Amino acid sequence: MAERHDAPFGELRPLAKGVIATLVARRQTVATxxxxxxxxxxxxxxxxxGASAVxxxxxxxxxxxxxxVLADVDPDLLAQHGAVHPEVAAQLAEGGRGRxxxxxGLGLTGVAGPAQQDGVGPGTVHVGLAGPEVRTVRTHWFEGDRAQVRMASVRAALELLQEHLR
Known part of the structure; x- marks a missing residue:
């Protein structure tokens, strides 16, 4: 018998399940x-x-x-402010949703670390959400190593979507 390994999303599973269940109940879909x-x-x-339904x-x-190229983010925005900017996250959310x-749509940009990127410190994360009559961005400053910053970012994105689905 093969050894079973828990998925890397174990602690996020209840949150993800809630998001999926709510989307199914509302007959709505999501993209990132x-x-x-x-x-x-x-x-x-x-x-x-059951996630394939939504x-x-x-x-x-x-x-x-x-x-x-893929998410339709304004190239002038990227040239002026760099990739780690709240408006980039908003445009990523819109681009993912549209494409x-x-x-x-959920859009995420930030610096997982360990070094700065374009003068932006590690742990800085922007999460964008675009949906029916919704366009918002939340900025976070997470502590920890790359893996911790990335998983905290996943949690923040799922929580933001769940909040707006309620």
Whole structure:
């Protein structure tokens, strides 16, 4: 018998399950456009059985130019402010939502560390949400190593979506 390993999203599973259940009940869908989390939000959502009914897909836009090419982020915004900016997160959310044809979009950008990026300190994260009559961004400053910052970012994105689904 194969050894069972818990998924890396074990502690996030109840939150992800709640988001999926709420989306199913509302007959709405979600998509992501992720930079620092590189697909972890989409992976946490799809770790829940039945997620295929509501998760449309996700864009991994780790490289700055892909934020424009895949998620339609304004190249002038990136040139002026860099990739780690609240408006970039908002445009990522809108871009993921639009490209994947979803009701809701989550966009994440930030610095997982250990070093600064374009003068922005490690742990700085912007989470954008776009949906029916909603466009918002939350900025966070997380402590910890790369893995801790990334997982805290996933939690923050799921919590933001769940808050707006209620």
């Amino acid at each position: 456009a992720e930079s620092l989390t590189a697909g972890l939000v989409c992976a946490a959502l799809t770790d829940v059985p 998760v449309r897909g996700g864009l991994v836009v780790y490289a700055t130019e892909l934020k424009t 994947c044809g979803a009701d809701w």
